[in-house]
Amino acid sequence: MESRExxxxxxGGVNVPRRNLLVGAGALxxxxxxxxxxxxxxxxxxxxxxxxxxxxxxxxKLDPDETAELAYNEWYRLYCGGGVVSSIFSQLREKxxxxxxxxxxxxxxxxxxxxxxxxxxxxxxxxxxxVTNLIIGPRTAGSVDGMLMGSEIMQWYSDTDLPTYSPKNPxxxxxxxxxxxxxxxxxxxxGRWMKAADKSLGSPExxxxxxxxxxxxxxHTVELLNAWKDGKYQTKGTIPAxxxxxxxxxxxxxxxGSDVPMPPTAKR
Amino acid sequence: MESRExxxxxxGGVNVPRRNLLVGAGALxxxxxxxxxxxxxxxxxxxxxxxxxxxxxxxxKLDPDETAELAYNEWYRLYCGGGVVSSIFSQLREKxxxxxxxxxxxxxxxxxxxxxxxxxxxxxxxxxxxVTNLIIGPRTAGSVDGMLMGSEIMQWYSDTDLPTYSPKNPxxxxxxxxxxxxxxxxxxxxGRWMKAADKSLGSPExxxxxxxxxxxxxxHTVELLNAWKDGKYQTKGTIPAxxxxxxxxxxxxxxxGSDVPMPPTAKR
Numbered sequence: 366m367e368s369r370e371x372x373x374x375x376x377g378g379v380n381v382p383r384r385n386l387l388v389g390a391g392a393l394x395x396x397x398x399x400x401x402x403x404x405x406x407x408x409x410x411x412x413x414x415x416x417x418x419x420x421x422x423x424x425x426k427l428d429p430d431e432t433a434e435l436a437y438n439e440w441y442r443l444y445c446g447g448g449v450v451s452s453i454f455s456q457l458r459e460k461x462x463x464x465x466x467x468x469x470x471x472x473x474x475x476x477x478x479x480x481x482x483x484x485x486x487x488x489x490x491x492x493x494x495x496v497t498n499l500i501i502g503p504r505t506a507g508s509v510d511g512m513l514m515g516s517e518i519m520q521w522y523s524d525t526d527l528p529t530y531s532p533k534n535p536x537x538x539x540x541x542x543x544x545x546x547x548x549x550x551x552x553x554x555x556g557r558w559m560k561a562a563d564k565s566l567g568s569p570e571x572x573x574x575x576x577x578x579x580x581x582x583x584x585h586t587v588e589l590l591n592a593w594k595d596g597k598y599q600t601k602g603t604i605p606a607x608x609x610x611x612x613x614x615x616x617x618x619x620x621x622g623s624d625v626p627m628p629p630t631a632k633r
Numbered sequence: 634m635e636s637r638e639x640x641x642x643x644x645g646g647v648n649v650p651r652r653n654l655l656v657g658a659g660a661l662x663x664x665x666x667x668x669x670x671x672x673x674x675x676x677x678x679x680x681x682x683x684x685x686x687x688x689x690x691x692x693x694k695l696d697p698d699e700t701a702e703l704a705y706n707e708w709y710r711l712y713c714g715g716g717v718v719s720s721i722f723s724q725l726r727e728k729x730x731x732x733x734x735x736x737x738x739x740x741x742x743x744x745x746x747x748x749x750x751x752x753x754x755x756x757x758x759x760x761x762x763x764v765t766n767l768i769i770g771p772r773t774a775g776s777v778d779g780m781l782m783g784s785e786i787m788q789w790y791s792d793t794d795l796p797t798y799s800p801k802n803p804x805x806x807x808x809x810x811x812x813x814x815x816x817x818x819x820x821x822x823x824g825r826w827m828k829a830a831d832k833s834l835g836s837p838e839x840x841x842x843x844x845x846x847x848x849x850x851x852x853h854t855v856e857l858l859n860a861w862k863d864g865k866y867q868t869k870g871t872i873p874a875x876x877x878x879x880x881x882x883x884x885x886x887x888x889x890g891s892d893v894p895m896p897p898t899a900k901r
Contacts, residue, residue: 409734410726410734413731413734413735414734416735417735417736417737418737418738418739418740420740442773443773447771458678463681464735464737466677466678466681466682467681467684467685467732467735468685468737469685469686469732469736469767470686471686471771471773471774472686472688472763472766472767472770472771472779473766473771474766474771474772474773474780475762475766475771475772475779475780475783478872478874478880479754479880480754480758480759480762480783480787480817481762481780481781481783481784481787481870481872482784482872482873482874482875482880483754483784483787483817483873483874483880483881483882484873484874484879484880484881484882485753485754485758485817485818485882486747486748486751486753486754490748490753491748491759494743494748494749495740498740498741498742498743499737499740502740503715503739503740503741503742503743504742504743505710505711505739505742506739511740511743512742512743512749513749515743515748515749516749516750516751519748519749519751549748549751549753550753551880552879552880552881552882555879555880556879556894556896559879559896559897560894560897563897564897565878565896565897565898566874566878566879566880566896568897602749604746604749604750605750605751605752606746606750606751606752606834607750610833610834611752611820611823611824611827611834612746612747612750612751612752612819612820612823612834613751613752613820614751614752614753614820619888620887620888622890626824626828628824628827628833628834629827629828629831629832629833629836630833
């Protein structure tokens with residue numbers, strides 16, 4: 366991180382105050398960029414990058430229960446992807462300020478239903494990956510933990526009997542069945558649940574189930590981020606493409622049955 | 634949009650200069666937020682939202698060829714998702730400034746390989762959706778075109794013999810086969826291509842194919858955004874969940890064979 370910040374400063378040709386020092390002094394009060402003489406600098410690209418493209422983003426530990434409750438309620442406004450991002454970033458907007466105030470959370474409502482209802486990656490997984498990769502940073506910034514934490518969450522999502530979280534004030538008060546998706550995809554996760562519950566997509570049970578799944582993922586994401594903040598995070602995440610020879614989930618037979626094709630492996 | 638900007642100003646309790654006026658005067662020079670008296674305001678949440686959560690984001694028409702060339706080359710640095718976002722936003726950082734300068738493009742490298750190599754949604758589709766939803770805005774801001782343009786791109790991606798774009802200076806100079814994925818998923822798209830080409834994941838041909846697919850998607854995204862800027866965009870996008878009764882792609886038999894289950898449809 367140190368060398369990266371210095372590099373950005375060199376590229377911009379201006380003296381950019383160290384963001385970490387600003388955060389220590391209270392980001393909301395001191396967040397604007399000043400020259401050494403106190404003059405106002407126009408927020409050019411080098412300065413903007415010093416705020417939003419320097420990693421890790423400042424993180425303070427959050428309460429998993431409080432986060433999950435926020436995510437549960439946000440599902441009814443921004444759905445799965447926006448719900449996870451908002452539950453974590455809205456707290457960090459208050460506790461930290463920049464760069465969280467500058468991230469357009471609301472735009473990520475489109476992650477709903479596996480991206481605009483296409484049933485691809487469950488939005489709660491997309492949201493968790495956005496959060497971990499924005500906070501810890503991309504692998505180009507020196508740590509693979511953001512990417513691997515996102516991957517770990519997808520594995521946890523696939524393996525876990527979801528939802529694990531029960532809201533304090535549920536909008537649907539009856540029983541919500543739990544299911545294991547064996548996949549990070551919305552279509553598979555929701556489809557298995559709908560089959561087990563015999564409930565339709567538009568039913569209040571299905572809607573509350575997805576709100577609770579969103580809360581469950583937000584809860585677990587904060588658990589992992591808190592461990593990372595304490596210097597105790599040891600990733601369980603992997604990159605499946607590294608050992609399957611193709612980018613893939615682990616549930617080959619779910620789609621291929623017993624006839625799983627093998628990818629070409631020679632580098633030809 | 635007008636009413637939304639006014640609402641944000643009211644919520645913040647401060648006089649936030651109208652961003653569109655600032656952009657007209659040159660965002661890079663005038664982008665910082667000043668009080669009417671010219672004093673410096675700390676960038677609190679209301680102000681930050683006025684920059685990054687007011688939609689649509691200012692857009693100027695881009696050259697599709699130039700964008701595709703940028704995306705092709707960026708694939709070799711940020712891969713599919715980051716490549717699409719960077720190819721479009723890097724130009725808009727130069728031509729417009731904020732809010733593009735404040736968006737952490739580089740973090741989105743994690744979209745590679747269908748999110749960290751899991752083979753879910755192809756990163757070029759994720760990147761295109763991020764771009765259309767950030768520029769046009771989420772549906773909560775008054776237009777569904779951002780979401781539907783993203784959906785239209787996924788449909789185009791699924792139906793088109795890809796890649797459609799040939800770079801000016803290819804890193805791999807041989808022939809690259811083209812394939813139709815019939816799916817927005819990385820695993821299916823890459824898998825079908827690897828089977829047709831008989832090339833491995835690590836081969837230079839597969840890598841260049843994905844760089845060219847990224848360029849193709851960036852090209853088409855800019856075509857649609859330019860039409861939207863001209864007021865001529867009429868979406869072909871749909872939300873599959875609206876008519877299938879489950880969030881899904883259209884290629885049911887690809888995974889289910891002839892035994893496609895029907896989702897519960899009664900609202901029970």
